[in-house]
Amino acid sequence: MARPVEFDEQKVLTNAMEQFWREGYEASSVQKLLDCTGINRGTLYNSFGDKDTFFKSCVDQYNKLMDQQITATLKNSNLNPWDAIGAYVEETLVNVSNKHRSMGCLLVNSVCESINYDKEMKKVVRASLGSIRKAVLGRMKEAQKKGGLRKGLSAEFATELLINSLQGARVNARDGKTGNQLKDLVKFTIESLKK
Amino acid sequence: MARPVEFDEQKVLTNAMEQFWREGYEASSVQKLLDCTGINRGTLYNSFGDKDTFFKSCVDQYNKLMDQQITATLKNSNLNPWDAIGAYVEETLVNVSNKHRSMGCLLVNSVCESINYDKEMKKVVRASLGSIRKAVLGRMKEAQKKGGLRKGLSAEFATELLINSLQGARVNARDGKTGNQLKDLVKFTIESLKK
DNA sequence: GGCCAAATTGAATATAAATTCAACTAATGG
DNA sequence: CCATTAGTTGAATTTATATTCAATTTGGCC
Numbered sequence: 001m002a003r004p005v006e007f008d009e010q011k012v013l014t015n016a017m018e019q020f021w022r023e024g025y026e027a028s029s030v031q032k033l034l035d036c037t038g039i040n041r042g043t044l045y046n047s048f049g050d051k052d053t054f055f056k057s058c059v060d061q062y063n064k065l066m067d068q069q070i071t072a073t074l075k076n077s078n079l080n081p082w083d084a085i086g087a088y089v090e091e092t093l094v095n096v097s098n099k100h101r102s103m104g105c106l107l108v109n110s111v112c113e114s115i116n117y118d119k120e121m122k123k124v125v126r127a128s129l130g131s132i133r134k135a136v137l138g139r140m141k142e143a144q145k146k147g148g149l150r151k152g153l154s155a156e157f158a159t160e161l162l163i164n165s166l167q168g169a170r171v172n173a174r175d176g177k178t179g180n181q182l183k184d185l186v187k188f189t190i191e192s193l194k195k
Numbered sequence: 196m197a198r199p200v201e202f203d204e205q206k207v208l209t210n211a212m213e214q215f216w217r218e219g220y221e222a223s224s225v226q227k228l229l230d231c232t233g234i235n236r237g238t239l240y241n242s243f244g245d246k247d248t249f250f251k252s253c254v255d256q257y258n259k260l261m262d263q264q265i266t267a268t269l270k271n272s273n274l275n276p277w278d279a280i281g282a283y284v285e286e287t288l289v290n291v292s293n294k295h296r297s298m299g300c301l302l303v304n305s306v307c308e309s310i311n312y313d314k315e316m317k318k319v320v321r322a323s324l325g326s327i328r329k330a331v332l333g334r335m336k337e338a339q340k341k342g343g344l345r346k347g348l349s350a351e352f353a354t355e356l357l358i359n360s361l362q363g364a365r366v367n368a369r370d371g372k373t374g375n376q377l378k379d380l381v382k383f384t385i386e387s388l389k390k
Numbered sequence: 391g392g393c394c395a396a397a398t399t400g401a402a403t404a405t406a407a408a409t410t411c412a413a414c415t416a417a418t419g420g
Numbered sequence: 421c422c423a424t425t426a427g428t429t430g431a432a433t434t435t436a437t438a439t440t441c442a443a444t445t446t447g448g449c450c
């Protein structure tokens with residue numbers, strides 16, 4: 001029937017995602033996206049739409065990456081709440097390539113660059129932040145039920161505290177801190193939440 | 196002798212600083228900088244150099260703002276270390292206009308957007324982060340000397356923990372959190388550092 | 391084998407970006 | 421009151437940028 005696609009959609013999305021992640025939306029020109037993906041100008045527009053649409057697809061790709069990490073750690077029912085949270089920190093800050101770590105977090109970066117994003121774009125950016133929050137909150141509630149949360153602390157506030165620490169770490173990651181330095185920072189926060 | 200300058204340098208720098216702060220370096224076109232400062236194209240290049248140079252001057256302007264806050268709080272010798280740190284948090288997260296709070300921190304935003312900045316640009320961006328760190332560290336050492344720092348905690352590590360929390364708060368500020376919500380997050384971190 | 395549907399290509403277009411510059415303007419001192 | 425010095429102006433230039441499109445290619449199906 002029709003001519004088959006030549007590019008590998010996953011590879012294209014992953015490479016473009018890394019470009020946006022490293023340099024942000026504004027500094028990632030279409031030319032740079034073509035260079036890093038290896039696809040042609042027209043192919044990009046034909047298969048992925050304009051730059052805005054493509055960016056949203058790349059954020060979706062990032063969300064999948066995050067979801068994999070969340071599923072393997074926070075949502076791992078073999079782990080107790082604190083171990084799951086610890087595993088998530090280990091996974092996202094330490095067991096990650098230097099390349100990825102030094103780029104921080106695409107979502108955090110986007111929030112810091114975002115003002116001109118349209119409604120839908122902001123929605124996509126916040127979706128993943130929301131799913132991390134939700135997964136953490138579930139574990140915090142569980143920890144609380146088991147009596148493992150410091151007294152006077154709500155599961156909701158504990159969640160915000162952890163996420164604040166994680167987001168700070170993602171900024172510090174871009175500023176050159178090592179995986180272990182970042183882990184130590186967040187682990188201290190976690191200890192302060194435990195009973 | 197010569198024709199006197201018509202623009203107010205401080206106002207120009209402040210308005211341009213806010214433009215870069217809100218939208219970042221890449222999204223702030225020279226046209227936008229002309230619009231928000233009210234000066235003419237040629238005047239900008241004549242008096243402030245090219246966009247890179249102008250941006251550096253705006254970061255310097257931001258550094259002055261930060262230094263004022265640091266001087267009034269962290270370096271206020273009438274306050275004990277923890278009160279000085281608390282006052283700094285109050286000053287930067289609560290006693291600040293909604294406009295400024297919602298933009299987060301120019302330096303944090305720049306770190307998250309920075310990859311293309313040249314050496315000198317990164318140097319300027321990091322200068323202020325360094326001066327906050329230094330001022331906090333001074334107070335942490337003082338707190339430690341007075342026996343106010345939690346045992347087993349070095350002044351250096353406590354400083355990194357506080358700054359991590361503050362940087363997380365600056366990201367959350369851009370995500371819409373209120374001054375009090377941000378303060379609560381950072382204050383909890385501070386409490387976890389005290390004896 | 392020839393035809394069709396869809397993918398690929400890169401040149402062409404349109405718009406916006408950063409920067410330069412020559413003409414113009416304003417205040418001051420001789 | 422003119423010459424001088426420096427500031428102001430916006431049009432002109434150059435370079436990027438995003439996007440479109442008509443021509444071309446490809447592989448399967450009748």
